[in-house]
Amino acid sequence: MTDTWWCEHAWLGGSVAEGVLFSVSDGSITAIDTDVTAQPGSHRLRGLVIPGLANAHSHAFHRALRARTQRDRGSFWTWRDLMYRAAERLNPDRYRRLTRAVYAEMALAGITSVGEFHYVHHEAGGAHYAEPNAMGQAVIDGAADARIRLTLLDTCYLSSGPDGSPLTGPQQRFGDGTGDRWAERVEALRQQVGITPSVLVGAALHSVRGVPVEHMPPVVEWAAAHGAPLHVHSSEQTREVEQCLAVHGGTPTAVLRDAGALGPRTTAVHATHLTSEDIADMDRTSTGVCFCPTTERDLGDGIGPAPALLAGRGLFSLGSDSHAVIDLFEEARAVELDERLASRTRGTIAADRLLRAATYDGHRALGWADAGELVVGARADFVAVQIDSIRTAGGGATAENVVFAAAAPDVTDVVVDGRAVVVDRKHVAVPDVGAELASAIADLMDASLEATR
Numbered sequence: 001m002t003d004t005w006w007c008e009h010a011w012l013g014g015s016v017a018e019g020v021l022f023s024v025s026d027g028s029i030t031a032i033d034t035d036v037t038a039q040p041g042s043h044r045l046r047g048l049v050i051p052g053l054a055n056a057h058s059h060a061f062h063r064a065l066r067a068r069t070q071r072d073r074g075s076f077w078t079w080r081d082l083m084y085r086a087a088e089r090l091n092p093d094r095y096r097r098l099t100r101a102v103y104a105e106m107a108l109a110g111i112t113s114v115g116e117f118h119y120v121h122h123e124a125g126g127a128h129y130a131e132p133n134a135m136g137q138a139v140i141d142g143a144a145d146a147r148i149r150l151t152l153l154d155t156c157y158l159s160s161g162p163d164g165s166p167l168t169g170p171q172q173r174f175g176d177g178t179g180d181r182w183a184e185r186v187e188a189l190r191q192q193v194g195i196t197p198s199v200l201v202g203a204a205l206h207s208v209r210g211v212p213v214e215h216m217p218p219v220v221e222w223a224a225a226h227g228a229p230l231h232v233h234s235s236e237q238t239r240e241v242e243q244c245l246a247v248h249g250g251t252p253t254a255v256l257r258d259a260g261a262l263g264p265r266t267t268a269v270h271a272t273h274l275t276s277e278d279i280a281d282m283d284r285t286s287t288g289v290c291f292c293p294t295t296e297r298d299l300g301d302g303i304g305p306a307p308a309l310l311a312g313r314g315l316f317s318l319g320s321d322s323h324a325v326i327d328l329f330e331e332a333r334a335v336e337l338d339e340r341l342a343s344r345t346r347g348t349i350a351a352d353r354l355l356r357a358a359t360y361d362g363h364r365a366l367g368w369a370d371a372g373e374l375v376v377g378a379r380a381d382f383v384a385v386q387i388d389s390i391r392t393a394g395g396g397a398t399a400e401n402v403v404f405a406a407a408a409p410d411v412t413d414v415v416v417d418g419r420a421v422v423v424d425r426k427h428v429a430v431p432d433v434g435a436e437l438a439s440a441i442a443d444l445m446d447a448s449l450e451a452t453r
């Protein structure tokens with residue numbers, strides 16, 4: 001059966017066309033006609049339609065920390081302490097309720113794919129659940145409830161410092177013990193999930209401090225064997241880089257290079273503090289990066305070298321990471337606006353390139369090579385952005401208006417794989433996203449946690 005979607009305006013990856021009719025069959029775009037009038041029987045999308053946004057770096061449970069970490073002055077490390085206390089209270093039931101609500105918030109913001117950097121694998125203390133992938137399955141179920149695509153970046157996390165010191169306290173539930181045991185568990189999950197159009201199991205190394213180099217090969221090899229994405233936190237904090245230099249005599253990028261972990265399927269998350277050799281290594285290996293500007297801003301991480309990385313061969317994706325806000329337009333414009341502050345120069349990165357990062361590059365970084373662009377053969381993900389809202393009125397149907405003026409609430413309609421998920425700002429399957437977020441977060445951050453702050 002062929003469905004048709006008529007769009008007032010659509011961004012076709014560099015130019016905006018008017019009166020665009022997409023024919024959709026089995027969730028994919030089969031034909032695109034432009035300059036046509038609305039057809040009887042077509043679904044209609046007003047405003048400017050863009051491809052689905054990809055949130056390439058998420059820790060869903062960090063959503064529970066929003067605003068709470070702004071009360072007192074603190075560092076990245078005190079923020080991390082509160083985050084660990086939230087992690088302690090997660091169980092499969094709470095995790096599913098929270099991911100369902102957080103991913104529904106993402107859907108409302110036009111996000112059609114999320115990369116969940118998932119490391120809360122086991123029970124508090126580190127004992128395995130009866131089903132060793134119960135927590136991963138909770139995330140998968142949450143994404144299915146919210147009707148968005150998921151790349152579960154199952155994260156290997158074994159040590160608490162670059163010297164290989166063991167996980168302690170709340171970190172214990174993150175660990176599988178060895179890289180081989182991580183690979184066994186994840187391979188079982190991959191086989192359980194099977195081939196589906198909406199879930200992909202990928203791999204992640206937590207960071208060079210979280211995985212001793214001798215345990216990296218099983219993770220790198222598992223990802224290579226399955227052509228899966230491999231993500232890794234890298235060079236977010238100057239202290240992390242200094243510790244790595246002290247222990248390994250090289251930067252995190254150099255350690256990853258020597259472990260064979262760089263390459264076109266690899267995404268270095270943050271990539272904030274890079275040397276010129278790091279940037280050259282990443283370019284030579286076509287390694288991608290994922291910037292998370294609202295989180296990097298929140299945590300005081302610094303500003304990464306976006307122009308140099310964009311000039312390289314790797315993908316440039318975006319993520320909302322700690323979910324200080326969930327708004328990929330804000331992430332996209334922050335790349336350029338932060339660069340303006342750092343360089344005191346305007347107009348380095350064009351709106352079209354930023355929108356491409358949020359759509360095309362992000363989907364590829366998550367292993368969805370057929371999503372994130374409006375072309376024949378691609379998955380039918382449509383995101384309608386209102387261009388006559390209070391924020392966008394007068395700015396026109398342009399990439400500049402979407403990237404530099406729109407906000408998540410300007411997304412009116414979202415279609416994933418040809419299926420309407422958000423209609424007129426309402427999620428079709430999660431009727432009250434705000435209420436579900438509030439109750440899932442209240443359940444996680446209970447009074448005892450507040451009392452011990």
Ligand SMILES: [Zn+2]
Pocket residue numbers: 057059117233269321
């Ligand atoms: Zn992260």
